Structures are given as C-alpha cells and as structure tokens.
Amino acid sequence: MADELRARIRSGALRPGDRMPTQAQLAHEFGVERGAVRQALRILQSERLLTNVSKGSPATVAPDPARALTGPEAPPLPTTVALAPRIAAAFAAEHVEIDAVCLTSISLTLAIGEPLRQIHAGRLKPAKVDVRVLLPSRDIDLAFPVPVEGREDDWVHDRWLAMRNAQGQVLRHNLLALRATHGIDVRVTFRALPFTPPVKLYLLNNTEALFAYYTLMRREAEIDHEHLEMYDAQGTQSMLFSFRQGAGLRDTTFVEQSHLWFNALWETISSELVLTS
Template identity: 45%
Template sequence: MTRKTSGPAGGRRPRDVVADALRERIRSGALEPGARLPTQRALETEFSVGRSAVREALAALTREGLLENVGRGSSPTVAAPDHHAETPRIAGVELTDRLHEAFQAEHVTIDSFSLTSETLNNALAWPIRQVMDRRPAPRSVRARLLVPSLDARLALPRLIDDPEDPKPRRRLHQMQTAYVHAVENSLSSLARFGVEVSLTVRAVPLTPTHKLYLLNRDEALIGYYQVVRNEKAVYEGEQLALYDVLGLTTKLFRSTDGPEARDEQESAFVAESQRFFDSLWDTIAVPFE
C-alpha cells in the first residue's frame, strides 16, 4: 500500500476528552509549570462530565508526570519539565511529544514497526493540530509503516483455548486496516497546508514483540509489548478470550544519534535500529492490502 495522502472520529470516553484538553494546554504552554488547574467542580462544568471522569483524567496526567500535588485537598499543579522529561513514559505520551519535536524539522521522516499503528495514529493528533494552528510546518512528511502480515501464523493474538482459531487474526486485520486508514487520513490533512506527504505501508511475516519508532533517522523509541489475558475481546458480535498484547500503555525508551546522545553506544543503537527496520523493509516486506 503506497499512497500520496487523507483517525477514527468520535466515541471518546469522557475522561479522555478531559485529559486530552488539559494535556494540550500543558504542552502548548497555556498552563505553565507551577500553574494550578481549575477545581474539579469547574472541570466538570467546563466539559459537561461527571466527577469520576475528571478524577480519572487527573490520575492519567499524574501517571504521565504532567501533574503533581494531586489529591492533597487543593487543585493539582503542572509539574516542572524536569519531573518527567528524563524518565520513560507511556507510549502514547512519549511518542506524541517526540513527534511534536520531529515536526520542527524541514523534512520529517517516520518509520514505525508495530502491531496495529494505533499508538502512532493517536500521537499524530497533536503535531498535526500544531500545523493547522499555523505553527511552523515542515515542507514534507514521509511515513513508512510496517505491520505483521496475516498470511503468517502469528503467535499473538490468539484464543486461550484454541491457538489455531483464525478469528483473533481476522479481528487484528480489522484493527490494522482501521488504524492504517486513520493514519492516512490524518497525514493527508497536512496537504491543505502545503506539506508534501507520502505514506507507504508494508507487511512482514513476523509477530512483533516490541514497537519501534524511528524519527528523522536520528531518534529511536522502543517499547515492549506485554502479553495479557483479554477475555472481553469482541469479533463480529462474539466475545473472545484471548492472549492479547498491550501497547498503548507500554513505556518507550528513547535513544538519539543527535547532539543529545550520551555516548557512542546510544548513537550505535539508533543506527542499528534503523538498519533493522530497513532490512525488513527492503527484503521480506510486501505491500499491505
């Protein structure tokens, strides 16, 4: 699948609506370090949600290291950057921030190897919104996505009681297709702002044990999938009990080959990660359909 390009919309949980809005205010600088958030009652009114949704949103932002002093009888405050910048963070948060930085370059490249591209799709929302807000925009964005091929016998996901049943793989293919098209739609929106965009998607006969993102060929982000029991998966109206994988909440570890590199080993890791991706791309990968 190779396209010159244009995520799923709607259906977000109330806590995600609140968390996304506050996260954007923090990242944009509208809420600076040390600033106190509105009261929970004020957030309930602003977003028309219940108290539980507000509390869950604040808890999520606290886990991400964006808030501190939560639950101490007063409104939480925005954490200083040094409270969270150097520690591994969950994939959705870390990738969003690193993509925002990557989009400051004139020519952006994104190489992604993952199970479904869900995390990438979610993380693109913030940098794309910045471009739409007339912030400095790159001249071009080139993305290459690798996902597992369903022609191969994947180890995961699978039914707990019947590893050969094809329904988990069919369900996975539906998810892959949905998120690949969501990434395509998100990137294509940049064309209206004069950004040249290309997206190529290929499949490889491998079961990913990790997710890998390579940004501008000088930064690598890697996180490991955790295998879990998922007994509430649904496929065509049927509830499935799966051995499944978690990716959105896994932590990403960042390495750079740029001026911030700590040592030669870190630079070498980025280079080898890029070679790993390129070797799959240039040999056994086939167009994703």
C-alpha cells in the same frame, strides 16, 4: 508542548516554586485539548521538573529542576503518554521522517493527532513528511493475538486485520490531507512483515528511537455473546524507552542500529501491503 514547557523551566522563565498556568490556560495557549495538557504535565512530573500535578490546583515547578531527569535519562512512560509529545516535537523539523514497526498503527495514529492540530492552528509548518510503517502480513499465523484454546474460525485474526487496516487507513488519510489543506509534501508507505513483531519501534527524524516491548496478557473478549479467552498485548500501555542521537555512545549506537535494522527489514523480507480485507 512538554518540550516547550521544559525549555521554559530550564531557561529560568519558570523558576523553582513558581505555579504553572492552569490546565485551561495551557490548553488555550497551545491550542490543544485538556488531555494533551495533562499528558505533558505528567511527563514533566515524571522527569521531576514539576510537583503537585493533579486535576485540581496548578502544578508547581520543582524546587531543584537542575537535578531533574530529562530526555533519555527520564523513566519510561506508557505509549499513550510518551509518544504524542515526541511526535509533535519531530514535526517541528522542516523534513519530518517517521519510521515505525508495530502490530497495528493505533498508537501512531493517535499520536499524530497532536501535531496535526498544531499544523491546522498554524504553529507547525513542515515542508515535507515521510512516514514508513511495517506491520504484520495478513497471510501469517500471528503469534498474538490468539485464542488460548484453538478455534475453527479465524475471528481473532480477522478482528486484528480489520483493526490493522482501519487504523492504517485513518493514519494515511489524515496525513495525506495535509497536501490539499497546507501544501505539505507527504508520503505514507506501508509494508508487510512475515512475522509478528514482539516489540514496537518508532524512529523520529534519524535522531531519536522510541522502543517498547509488547507484554502479553490473558484476557477475555466477547464474540456473539460468547466469551473467548485470548492472549493479547495492549500496545498503547507498553512502556516506551527513549534513545537519542548525541546523548552518549549507548544512545547514539542504539539509534543507529535501530535504523539499520528497520531499513534491512524494509528492503529485504518485507512485502507490499494493501490496507484491505
């Protein structure tokens, strides 16, 4: 959605100073929920293509969109804002290829929802989808999340493992369902890493790399009415940096090296991963 609106602004279909359609109108046009519309508008605002983005009046095309920051030059945005539009854009390809390294697949599972809605609405129809995901092994001592002070039980690890498995199962189920509903050739594969990844990485169609750091924070969780201090990372809020093939030597090299890194992990030290407790 953000890509389509960006193209309309760049082409002059939406001119400087024009008021955008309302969020309700955009939601109806693209067949998405209001939340997805707001995400797309915030992305375009961050790229300086739109002004006055709010829940009230419609946004306005910036006075000089030619000077906007777009694509890899745009500032990083939280994963919850930036990932879904890029995943949806990737699903416009005939053969969709997504590789991911993450602590759990929750961000990817949420982001996949947008292209799935567009597929069900008939707006997207890839012929083939290949998804590979690297997640930490259940057998390692995680670097995070961990209790601030040691505990005899493994509650934090068990909680992470349950989340890892549940989100992975949802992701796999939602994608594999496309075989029956739309005749799309889908493969979803998970493998286990022998370490806790300090970063998250999404590789889209061999042309784009989205990269974010897991920033640790100390927070409190409640366990059986007891409060536990733990070190954890909120991956959905991690700032996502975009690098694209062909957007300059720096970006192109980053995308290429990221693919080499992912494939090396996949083919060497990773192991079979079963999404069960």
